[in-house]
Amino acid sequence: MVKNHIQAAAEIIKESKYLIALTGAGISKESNVPTFRGEDGLWRNYNAMELATPAAFANNPSLVWEWYSWRQGLIAECEPNPAHNILVKWEEKGILKTLITQNVDGLHRRAGSQNVLEVHGNLWALKCVSCNYVGMSNAPALGIPPCPQCASHLRPDVVWFGESLDAGIIDQVYIELNKADACLVVGTSALVQPSASFPLIVKKRGGQLVEVNVEETSLTDVVDVHLLGMAGNVLPSLDSLLD
Numbered sequence: 001m002v003k004n005h006i007q008a009a010a011e012i013i014k015e016s017k018y019l020i021a022l023t024g025a026g027i028s029k030e031s032n033v034p035t036f037r038g039e040d041g042l043w044r045n046y047n048a049m050e051l052a053t054p055a056a057f058a059n060n061p062s063l064v065w066e067w068y069s070w071r072q073g074l075i076a077e078c079e080p081n082p083a084h085n086i087l088v089k090w091e092e093k094g095i096l097k098t099l100i101t102q103n104v105d106g107l108h109r110r111a112g113s114q115n116v117l118e119v120h121g122n123l124w125a126l127k128c129v130s131c132n133y134v135g136m137s138n139a140p141a142l143g144i145p146p147c148p149q150c151a152s153h154l155r156p157d158v159v160w161f162g163e164s165l166d167a168g169i170i171d172q173v174y175i176e177l178n179k180a181d182a183c184l185v186v187g188t189s190a191l192v193q194p195s196a197s198f199p200l201i202v203k204k205r206g207g208q209l210v211e212v213n214v215e216e217t218s219l220t221d222v223v224d225v226h227l228l229g230m231a232g233n234v235l236p237s238l239d240s241l242l243d
């Protein structure tokens, strides 16, 4: 592993034939979206962690919605930052094939990324707890939204503790991991499975890994290049080396 060798990272990206990216909360930090485990992280507040469970929703759906509505309000005020924008540019140039994100803030799509796999769902997505209804909301929830199909409760379509990821999305993720010859890992603590193991799958198949983070993570020892810094600075610098 080499540290802070931005030229080496640029070479990996330039030489790749099928680059994918895995992003986490750190890429949205400079857009003012809170991370989960950092200093002001959402999970620092133990009560918040307790809200992200199916049991919490069954016991007190209003309280859970109050918290999600607050988060929806927060992200409605946020804008994509230069790191999101560089990933859009690389997709448009054909350099980046797929973006796998653990983020539920929707900022990659808002920035303009098309080929996005949101493995933990999206804060604006809704699904019914009783029937097969799924939909999107465009404003923070006021109370518990009713299902337009069966009048039961709608819940946020995000993955909660104890739940499995959407099988269809995970299938697509594995197809991409098996095509990738390089993976850029940005702003994730790499502590949550299965996402933390995605880059390892690429590596095992002989692919190269570049990590961008303001700290070292459990992946740092196995990546080819680790770039220490804020995503909103590092990605534009990398981009300037590609032309």
Ligand code: OAD
Residues within 6 Å of the ligand: 023, 024, 025, 026, 027, 029, 030, 035, 036, 037, 038, 041, 052, 102, 103, 104, 120, 159, 160, 161, 186, 187, 188, 189, 190, 191, 192, 212, 213, 214, 215, 217, 229, 230, 231, 232
């Ligand atoms: P974490 O909060 O665990 O980690 C955020 C990472 O971003 C840390 O490693 C930070 O060092 C890094 N970071 C912070 N600011 C940065 C910046 N400006 N540039 C680059 N890196 C920066 O967030 P995730 O790894 O995304 O799941 O967490 C994974 C999952 O855990 C989340 O999707 C969420 C949570 O439980 C669900 O809610 C299902």
